[in-house]
Amino acid sequence: MTKYDNASLFETEEPKQPANHIICVAFEAGVDSEFDYLVPDKLWPVHIGQRVETPFGKANKLEIGFCVETDVSQTGQYKLKTISDVVDKEPLLDSGLMELARWISDYYVCPLGVVLGAMVPAAVKKGAGEKKEKYVCLAIGPDEIEKVAGELKRGKQKRIVQQLRELMAFEPETAVELEGLLEQVGCTGVPVNNLADKQIVKITKRTVFRALPAVPEGMVLRPEKIILNEDQQKALANITSRINEGKFGVTLLYGVTDSGKTELYIRTIDEVLEKGKSAIVLLPEIALTAQTVQRFSARFERIAVMHSGLTAAQRNTQWQKIRAGEANVVIGARSAVFAPLANLGLIVVDEEHESSYKQDTAPRYHGRDVAIKRAQLCNTHCILGSATPSLETLQNCKTKGHIFSIVRLPKRVMNLPFPEMRLVDLRDFASGHDGITLISEPLAKQLGEVLEKGEQAILLLNRRGYSNFIFCPSCKHILHCRNCDVTLTFHKTEWHGLPARGDTPKMAVPQIATITGKHLRTGRAICHYCGSQTLVPEKCPLCGKSMIMIGLGAQRLEEELSRRFPQARVARVDSDSMKGADYYRILQDFSEGRINILAGTQMLAKGLHFPNVTLVGIISADTCLYLPDFRANERTFQLISHVAGRAGRSAKKGVVFVQTFLANQPAIQFALKGDFDGFVKEELKHRQNCNLPPFWRLALITLRDRTYEKLEQAANLLRERIDRIVADERLQVKVQGPMPAIITRIQTFHRIRIQIKAPQATILHQLFSTLRKAPVLRPAVTVAVDIDPVDLL
Ligand code: ADP
Ligand code: ZN
Numbered sequence: 001m002t003k004y005d006n007a008s009l010f011e012t013e014e015p016k017q018p019a020n021h022i023i024c025v026a027f028e029a030g031v032d033s034e035f036d037y038l039v040p041d042k043l044w045p046v047h048i049g050q051r052v053e054t055p056f057g058k059a060n061k062l063e064i065g066f067c068v069e070t071d072v073s074q075t076g077q078y079k080l081k082t083i084s085d086v087v088d089k090e091p092l093l094d095s096g097l098m099e100l101a102r103w104i105s106d107y108y109v110c111p112l113g114v115v116l117g118a119m120v121p122a123a124v125k126k127g128a129g130e131k132k133e134k135y136v137c138l139a140i141g142p143d144e145i146e147k148v149a150g151e152l153k154r155g156k157q158k159r160i161v162q163q164l165r166e167l168m169a170f171e172p173e174t175a176v177e178l179e180g181l182l183e184q185v186g187c188t189g190v191p192v193n194n195l196a197d198k199q200i201v202k203i204t205k206r207t208v209f210r211a212l213p214a215v216p217e218g219m220v221l222r223p224e225k226i227i228l229n230e231d232q233q234k235a236l237a238n239i240t241s242r243i244n245e246g247k248f249g250v251t252l253l254y255g256v257t258d259s260g261k262t263e264l265y266i267r268t269i270d271e272v273l274e275k276g277k278s279a280i281v282l283l284p285e286i287a288l289t290a291q292t293v294q295r296f297s298a299r300f301e302r303i304a305v306m307h308s309g310l311t312a313a314q315r316n317t318q319w320q321k322i323r324a325g326e327a328n329v330v331i332g333a334r335s336a337v338f339a340p341l342a343n344l345g346l347i348v349v350d351e352e353h354e355s356s357y358k359q360d361t362a363p364r365y366h367g368r369d370v371a372i373k374r375a376q377l378c379n380t381h382c383i384l385g386s387a388t389p390s391l392e393t394l395q396n397c398k399t400k401g402h403i404f405s406i407v408r409l410p411k412r413v414m415n416l417p418f419p420e421m422r423l424v425d426l427r428d429f430a431s432g433h434d435g436i437t438l439i440s441e442p443l444a445k446q447l448g449e450v451l452e453k454g455e456q457a458i459l460l461l462n463r464r465g466y467s468n469f470i471f472c473p474s475c476k477h478i479l480h481c482r483n484c485d486v487t488l489t490f491h492k493t494e495w496h497g498l499p500a501r502g503d504t505p506k507m508a509v510p511q512i513a514t515i516t517g518k519h520l521r522t523g524r525a526i527c528h529y530c531g532s533q534t535l536v537p538e539k540c541p542l543c544g545k546s547m548i549m550i551g552l553g554a555q556r557l558e559e560e561l562s563r564r565f566p567q568a569r570v571a572r573v574d575s576d577s578m579k580g581a582d583y584y585r586i587l588q589d590f591s592e593g594r595i596n597i598l599a600g601t602q603m604l605a606k607g608l609h610f611p612n613v614t615l616v617g618i619i620s621a622d623t624c625l626y627l628p629d630f631r632a633n634e635r636t637f638q639l640i641s642h643v644a645g646r647a648g649r650s651a652k653k654g655v656v657f658v659q660t661f662l663a664n665q666p667a668i669q670f671a672l673k674g675d676f677d678g679f680v681k682e683e684l685k686h687r688q689n690c691n692l693p694p695f696w697r698l699a700l701i702t703l704r705d706r707t708y709e710k711l712e713q714a715a716n717l718l719r720e721r722i723d724r725i726v727a728d729e730r731l732q733v734k735v736q737g738p739m740p741a742i743i744t745r746i747q748t749f750h751r752i753r754i755q756i757k758a759p760q761a762t763i764l765h766q767l768f769s770t771l772r773k774a775p776v777l778r779p780a781v782t783v784a785v786d787i788d789p790v791d792l793l
Contacts, residue, residue, distance in 0.1 A: 021046070022080065024069035025054060026113035032772060034112060035065075036072050038082040046070060049091030049098060051125075052083045066116045068098065092120045097338060100374050107761075109768045109785040110363040118363050119338040121306070121315050129313025132205045135175035136192060138164050139202040148200055156191040161200065172204050228267065229414075232260050235407045239264070240271050242405070243346065243381045250372055252352075252397055253385040255409025257642065258416065261385045262292060264409070265348045266299050268383065269329060273300075277345025277380075278328040282367055284354035285333055291587070292350070296331050306332030306339060309583075334359060334367035337374060344378045347371045352384035352393060353638060355631075358790040366788060368393075388638045388676055391684065395694035419616070419644055419654035421672045425663040426620075438557050443617050443657045444564060450615045451568050451596055455652065457615040459599045460643050461557045462623040470525055472540035472547050479536070479547075481527035485745040488525035490536060490549050492559075530747040557599050557619060565597070573600035614652050618643055621660040621668055629792045630692050633667040637679050640671035691734065691757055693788070699756045699764050700789045702741060704749040705781035712738070714781040715752045722754070725770045733758040733767060742793045749782070 021039040023046055037054050039046050046052060046067050056063040064087055074080070093101065093116065101119060105112040123129075138161070140148060145165055152158040163185055169176045182189060195201040228236060235253065242249050255261045269279045283292055285307075297303055304318045304327035321327050323340040330339040334357055337347070349357070349368045357367035368384065375382035384393055397404040412418065424440045438461065439447065450457050470479040470490055479488045524533045540547050558572045571586050589595045591610055621640055629635075644656040660668055670679035688695050701718065705711040715738035726733055734757045741751035758764045764787065 021070070022072040022074055023052070023067045023083070024072050025052060025065040025083075026068045026111070026116060027056065027063055027065040028113045028117035029056075029063065031113070032111040034068060036074075036078075036080055038080045040082055043083060043086050046083070046086055047091045048095065049093035051087040051092065053085040053087055054083045055081050065113060066093075068112060068116075092124065092340075094340065094342070096374075096377060097340065099377055100338075100370070103373055103377075104363055104365050104370060106769075107765065108363050108365050108787050109772060115363045118335070118359075121319055121335070123312035123315040124319045126312065126316075127207075128316045129311075130207050130316065132207055134178035135172070135204045135206055136160075136164065136178050136181055136201050137169040137172055137175035137204070139199050142170060156185065156187045157195055157200075159185050160187070160191055160195060164201065172202065175202075175204055178203070226263055228263070229260065231409050231411060232264055232267075235264055235409060236267050238407050239268055239381075239383065243268070243272065246379070248376045248379050248381070248403065250375070250382045250384060250396070250404045252389055252393055252404060252406045253383055253409065254389055254406055255385070255387060256412060256418075257387045257644075258412040259387075259409035260413045261409060262295060262350070263413075265350070265383065265385065266296065269300070269346060269348070272345040273328055275345060277343050278341045279330075279346040279348065280336060280339055280341060280344065280371070281329070281331040281348045282336055282350065282357070282371060283331065283333060284351050284356045293331060296329065300329045302327050303329045303331060304339070306330060306336040308333060337367050337371050344374070344380055346381050346383065347375050348383045348385065350385045353386045353388055353390040353634075355635070355790040358788075360791060362784065364784070364786045364789075366790070369788070388641055390694075391634065391680065391687065392694040394680060395684075417653065418674060419656050421644065421656050421658065421674070423663055423668075423672055424657055424659040426659050426661045427663075438560050438619050439564065439617070440657075440659055443659065446615055446655060446657065447565065447597075447617070451565060453614075454593075455614040456590065456593070456595075456610060456612045457597045457617065458610075458613055458643075459557060459561070459597060459617045459619060460601070461554050461599070461619040462601055462639070470536055470547055470549050472543060472545055474545040475540060475543040477540050477542045479525055479534075481530060481532060483532055483746070483748045484527055484529045485743050486527060486529055488527055488534070489553065490523055491526050491553075492523040492555050529743070554599065554601050561597060561599060568596040569594065570597045570599055571595045573598060611652070614654050615657070616643055616654070617657040617659070619659055621658050621671075622662050622665075630687070630690070631790070631792075633665075633679075633683055636665075636667040637671045637676070640668065641674065641676070644671075644674075691759075696757045696759050697761045697764050697787075698789060699758075699768070700786040700792070701754040701756070702784045702786070703738075703752045703754075703781050704746075704784070706748055706750070708750045711750050711752055711781050714783075715754065718783070719754060721771065721774065722756070722767070725767055729766060729770065731758070731763050731767055733763060 021041075021044050022036050023039055024034050024036050026034045035054075035056075037052070039052075048067055048070055050067050051064050052067055053062050053064050055061070056065075060081070062084060097119060101112060101115045104110065105115045108115075117125075138145070142165075145161065149158060149161050149165075152161065160181065163181060164176060167176050168174055178189070178192065182192070192201060192203065196203050235255075239251050239253075242251060253261050253264065265281060269281070272279050281296065293305060293307075297305070304322045306315065306318055310318065318327075319340070322330055325342060327341070330336055330341055332339065349371050352368045359365055359367075368390075372382050372384075386393075393404075397406050422442070424442055426440065439459075447457055470488060471477070480486065481488055523536065525536045526533050537547065539545065554572055554574045558570055561568065561570045571590065573583065573586060586595065586598070590598050593612065618640060621636060640656075640658055658668065658672060662668060666682055667679065670676070670682070684694075687693065692698070703711055703715050703718070705714070719735070719738055722735055725731070726735065735754065736756075737754035738752045739754075741753045744751055756764065756767070758767070768785065768787075
């Protein structure tokens, strides 16, 4: 009798063997440690990567956790609890992904259970869209059947047995689907149940997935016949020879927009599949690059798509397809790096510089860096593609040449000319006859000409909403969010201007009047951080005078366009107006010429390809530059050059207008010249002087609490603790803070920061490993650790 399982003390009937299986379980709940549990014989075996249900905590509440170890030996004097059930039939993660999970947990300072929870889509854990179907087979052998059939008097039961015999359903593998059987025999489920009670038939259940297409029908492009140009051929030869070495390596595919990178990914994947291996392609926010998804879908038969635009049922289906080995190419956003693909031969990270690869909740991992790690664990190759590689990757190529190498595609395919870049200094043009205008005279003139010729334009304004300040000119009061330390953005009440297919363009233009005071009531002030909304007071709550709106948003751009170009068909694309299907439809309408101007936020800067677009306007190149973030210059350069890549993607000549108040800013100047190397050189100097990434590594600790005093106390305590470790272990780090975060309050939580810099990642790792063992990282306030942060707000 076991000393751990006290229930068995009272068992008298059949004395059981002691349950001697011990497993280790990690919970998603956020505790930074794992727990040992006993597994009773009847639930054994449990495998690593399966989820189990266990009593947890003082109240023994049932919780679900991942089994992370199976051959645990009993240590210590604790009385172990016993798991109550096994949730998954098969492990959700294989040993390779488990190893990756441990690395993420370790590197990004995040509890293992939280990492595991993030690696499996919620839709999979919930079993979204799964249906249990019942199957029936005979539980008796062919020889017994005559006898049994003779004994059965009831007609329906007899017919069922005969039908099953005809269908040769003698074993579970040949079982017949119940619904269909009932239909054939013409009866309800009752006779089948009666037969089951008599053990003449057996009913089994199988999980089936509703097979749902992940790419909208009619959107799949035909495969194109493309002959690689000389640069592409050389690049392909180079990359495949490195892949054929059969060991871990990273290639930076550094090629301007339209240089044929995507085509090259496809060819490389072809080679990998040829060898019976599989590939993952990561894209930033896949819904934004619908066209890329379609190109891959057109080229690969066994492809699975994973992104946030899918329904839960679709996501589950795609994931199950991958795990069942039915897919050999997975394309998806950040979390697709965790796709349960066997036999991985390549990971591609397109637009590797994109900050959206970084997850902003725990685990705060960077999709690109996890991709590199997964490639390393699988001993395989990783391709990072970009027209403006991150400084981190460029630095890796310089300092880790044995792993990282650069392949260049310097020219646009078919030698298309680069678009002409024109700077508009807004200091000369900003104010029109009715206040601030978003479209300067030179841009308006060009836009007019483009529309005249039946060509198309994309206009980009990197801000959602209508206006980002609601302001009282007499007392200078600005409306702030009551929960966060940020100003509220005015959003006009939407009335969707997008016409149904086939409407004549003219009728479809939404008639929006010019802005007047009374419009203050036809919208809401929304906080972009916590999402809270309020009605906008017509009069200032402090002094009673009229409020006005300043600042510029995409909604206002749309309004200005319809006022100045009433004949044009305008569609706005930003995260306020877009739901997945609408986005596909707008893109299709635009590509087929039913829309003349696409206006929107940076969603438009990526991955779109429209040959008829000859004008791209950046309404304000300065929006990033004002942010207190050391990557502001880098982002500005990227924004301009990627948006510019949208223009002139065919024989027609393209023009890019860059409107700015900061015409002499170096990032803008370099971007206008298309001089990425020059920009990098300049920017690296600055980064080196300030000990910033990519030279030093950064970690941010953000503490949050509703009570400021408590928060301050916890932050000071943490700082002391860090200082002690730094002194004890003689670590070369620079610690700053506690200091207020740049946004000092979000969702009523005050925020305090401690920033740590170190010349190498291993030093940060050492510091956090020690810190993590102590209770300090689990104090009364909420603590978030962000390693290699990309968002400093
Ligand atoms: P990138 O990913 O670098 O922006 P793409 O691979 O998307 O470039 O190529 C841009 C366009 O040129 C695509 O429409 C693609 O189909 C086409 N293309 C790529 N390579 C070739 C080639 N060798 N010959 C003709 N067209 C090509
Ligand atoms: Zn808020």
